[in-house]
Amino acid sequence: MTCTISSMADCAKQSEVDTGDGNGTDVAKHPAKKQKIEAGDGDVCEVSGFEVKKVLRDCAREKTMFLQGKIAEKEAVVILEKTPIHVDTLNELFRESQLTMESNNDIYTTYCLQPPAHLNVIKTTVVCPATEKHVRKYQEQETVLVEETAEDYRTITLPFLESQSFSLQWVYNILEKKAEVEQVVYEDPDPKLGFILLPDFKWDQKQLDDLYLIAIVHRRDIKSLRDLTSDHLPLLRNIQKKGKDAVRERYGIKGDKLRMYVHYQPSYYHFHIHLNALKYNAPGTGVDRAHLLSNVIQNLECDPQYYKTRTLTFPLRELDGLLSHFREPKDSAKL
Structure with missing residues (x-):
């Protein structure tokens, strides 16, 4: 019927x-x-x-x-x-x-x-034209947890990142107002403390329950969590305060209903912070990858070199090139 x-x-x-x-x-x-x-x-x-x-x-x-x-x-x-x-x-x-x-x-x-x-x-x-890296990124794969010491970062992860041709042009296009200008929710133009806040592509901007924004910093000398020291606390506090204020003014969501966090490893190596509605179970919010911004700030307040010295655990997929470097014989005991 x-x-x-x-x-x-x-x-x-x-x-x-x-x-x-x-x-x-x-x-x-x-x-x-x-x-x-x-x-x-x-x-x-x-x-x-x-x-x-x-x-x-x-x-x-x-x-x-x-x-x-x-x-x-x-x-x-x-x-x-x-x-x-x-x-x-x-x-x-x-x-x-x-x-x-x-x-x-x-x-x-x-x-x-x-x-x-x-x-x-x-x-x-x-994604067109797509490279083999794009294909691997979206392909079904097994995932394993890697424990990365400070020495591992210096001798394995950082050299691997520096050897790769990860393009950040799309990020620079946003920062330089060459793309997605109409998407910007808020901007602090300060070259050291400033950032641009705009919707993540995963959010369709139709409803607030799954709100998802990204704060991209203007400065280009921070690749990831590993680069942070206490010198970056003014930047982090600025994003925390002004990001919350912008979301409250634009969308009516209070700070205690907002999740702010950093990924490690990040999907791209220009420092950025994720903001989403607390009720939204967004991808990548698990303890194996997400570091709450408030915790990051407190850790750096207690130890200025916290993220340069600690062992960090994160997931890698089977076809990730970085994983093969961790699996070389001299490092096989780590996995």
Whole structure:
């Protein structure tokens, strides 16, 4: 039996059961158009021409899929993500969707709900041209924990990072106002203490429950947590205070409902701080990777060289080049 939700009462009478609820998705204000995404070299990639070569990872729980393929003969990685249901679309969702009953048992009924196109959006992120590093980043892999001593950082991690060609141009584009200018939530332009606050790409900016922002510092001499000393406390305190103030003024979320933390290892080596709504179980908030900003500040207050001397534990995936260096014979005992 198929029906629109606007006629659910009639359908319920026919099946003699109560109606159930279904899954809907994000709302867009305009009909779907042929998608075009800017490629990394300035060209334009037509997503409609994406040729799937391999499913790198399929996360059913997060409703996200990572694909490898080609767009106009260029290697590409495409990320598909079902977007959240938004409260302000519910009336239209129930009024306009098509509903097919799948099963009924007493008071419980399961339906397949098909929303109209503009309420059935899939967020699509394209990396094009993609390198082998991008492919490895999104590929399904086993993960192991590594204990990195201060000596390990100096002799293994830092030389590895310096040997890699990790591009930070997209970060510099943001700092230099060449990209994402309209996304900036707040900026402190001070070259030593300042930062730019803007939404993380994982947040669709439609609802506050999963708010996710990134504070990117203006200074370019801090790669990661390992570089921090007590000299950086004014910078960290400035981000902590002004970041909280900006979120409260812009989104009405108080500081005690906000999580602020640093990743180690970070996904890119220009110092930045993550901010998200406390109720949002964001990826990367586990104790194996996230360091609360308040704890970072306290640790540096107690020991100015804390992060230069301590052993830090973090996860690495099997195909991460850094892991192979930790697994060399002289370091095999660490794992």
